[in-house]
Amino acid sequence: MADIMPPNMLNERPRTPAGLLSNQEKDRLIERGFLGLYRWYTARSQETRNWNPDQSFDWRAMSKTLPPEIITVIQGFFAVEQYAPDFTSQLMHVVRRSHGRSHFQLRWGSEEEKHADAWENAVLFSEQRSPEWIAEYKERLRSQVWELPFPDAIHNLAYTVFQERATQLNYLNMMKIAQGKSEKPHLAGVTDAVLAKVSQTIAVDEAAHYNFFLEGLRMYLYYYPERTLESIKNVIGQFSMPAAQLVPDWQEFYETVYRAGIYGPRDFNRDVMQIAFRNLGIESRKALEEGIKKTREVPDFDGANHKTTAIFDTFDYGQVEGDVRRLHVKIQEYEKSFGMDRLDPTVFVENPAVPKKDGQAADD
Numbered sequence: 149m150a151d152i153m154p155p156n157m158l159n160e161r162p163r164t165p166a167g168l169l170s171n172q173e174k175d176r177l178i179e180r181g182f183l184g185l186y187r188w189y190t191a192r193s194q195e196t197r198n199w200n201p202d203q204s205f206d207w208r209a210m211s212k213t214l215p216p217e218i219i220t221v222i223q224g225f226f227a228v229e230q231y232a233p234d235f236t237s238q239l240m241h242v243v244r245r246s247h248g249r250s251h252f253q254l255r256w257g258s259e260e261e262k263h264a265d266a267w268e269n270a271v272l273f274s275e276q277r278s279p280e281w282i283a284e285y286k287e288r289l290r291s292q293v294w295e296l297p298f299p300d301a302i303h304n305l306a307y308t309v310f311q312e313r314a315t316q317l318n319y320l321n322m323m324k325i326a327q328g329k330s331e332k333p334h335l336a337g338v339t340d341a342v343l344a345k346v347s348q349t350i351a352v353d354e355a356a357h358y359n360f361f362l363e364g365l366r367m368y369l370y371y372y373p374e375r376t377l378e379s380i381k382n383v384i385g386q387f388s389m390p391a392a393q394l395v396p397d398w399q400e401f402y403e404t405v406y407r408a409g410i411y412g413p414r415d416f417n418r419d420v421m422q423i424a425f426r427n428l429g430i431e432s433r434k435a436l437e438e439g440i441k442k443t444r445e446v447p448d449f450d451g452a453n454h455k456t457t458a459i460f461d462t463f464d465y466g467q468v469e470g471d472v473r474r475l476h477v478k479i480q481e482y483e484k485s486f487g488m489d490r491l492d493p494t495v496f497v498e499n500p501a502v503p504k505k506d507g508q509a510a511d512d
């Protein structure tokens with residue numbers, strides 16, 4: 149609203165109903181949560197996932213006889229990950245005012261950049277693509293720019309939650325194939341310890357990314373349930389993997405991934421959407437869509453927050469509150485570890501709009 153109202157009208161915006169948090173206060177709390185989470189994340193990342201794309205793997209030992217389907221897949225993984233600078237810079241623009249989120253985006257970008265280099269090494273050391281071929285392919289990829297799938301921060305945050313989980317799933321399934329566990333006849337007997345380790349190492353990073361963005365989205369869900377559920381609904385309605393429009397041989401990659409049993413629409417529904425929904429206290433896509441529809445039917449006479457109670461029927465707000473509380477405990481413990489708790493601790497503040505256990509909103 150602010151950008152379409154002349155400045156002299158800003159004071160005439162509807163006031164926050166008594167007893168509820170103002171948007172400004174909610175934004176401050178979410179920002180504080182992100183900052184604490186980012187600091188915790190960085191320490192943990194450096195301590196437990198400080199691997200190197202060249203030095204952490206025995207590249208010379210990589211199999212030179214992998215089936216062509218496997219090379220197509222790892223080449224596609226490389227193609228997507230090598231847009232890391234675009235992902236980072238584009239996302240940075242929408243969150244640059246947030247300390248926690250923009251600094252995190254740099255850290256995240258540095259991890260995605262390692263994924264690109266590790267997958268490129270995998271393509272090279274498979275010895276089924278020449279260095280010249282790789283250089284030319286990379287040039288083709290880099291001649292295009294990845295753009296944000298959505299214009300605003302909340303939609304992109306929701307998108308990233310699903311995207312990170314989908315990516316993690318892709319790599320875990322590649323790991324299983326490289327461990328000789330594929331049930332597909334054309335991939336039976338494939339084993340490569342190096343490829344298995346690369347896939348696993350990157351999948352662990354993707355799981356950490358998923359968790360970061362999930363914790364962030366949960367904070368939004370807790371303080372801004374309606375806007376957040378709407379964003380989730382929009383994102384799953386048009387979900388596709390990043391850079392699908394940019395990678396020149398995407399169709400072949402996608403079909404190979406599907407035939408290899410790595411990833412497809414069913415996997416998205418079952419192992420991405422359902423998992424993320426469970427983590428967000430959302431029962432199902434149907435429940436989400438119906439909940440939002442119901443919320444819209446509730447009259448909103450004067451811009452006050454009458455919608456509040458209806459939206460809380462759409463998800464398990466008790467579960468989400470518990471998770472946001474636990475996030476704050478984790479942040480507080482981290483802050484205690486270096487004495488920050490004494491000077492500037494991150495504090496959890498309840499959203500008074502969240503109904504209490506007897507089903508009544510706190511402000512009723």
Ligand SMILES: [Fe+2]
Nearest residue numbers: 229260263354
């Ligand atoms: Fe990645």
Ligand SMILES: [Fe+2]
Nearest residue numbers: 312353354357
């Ligand atoms: Fe990631």
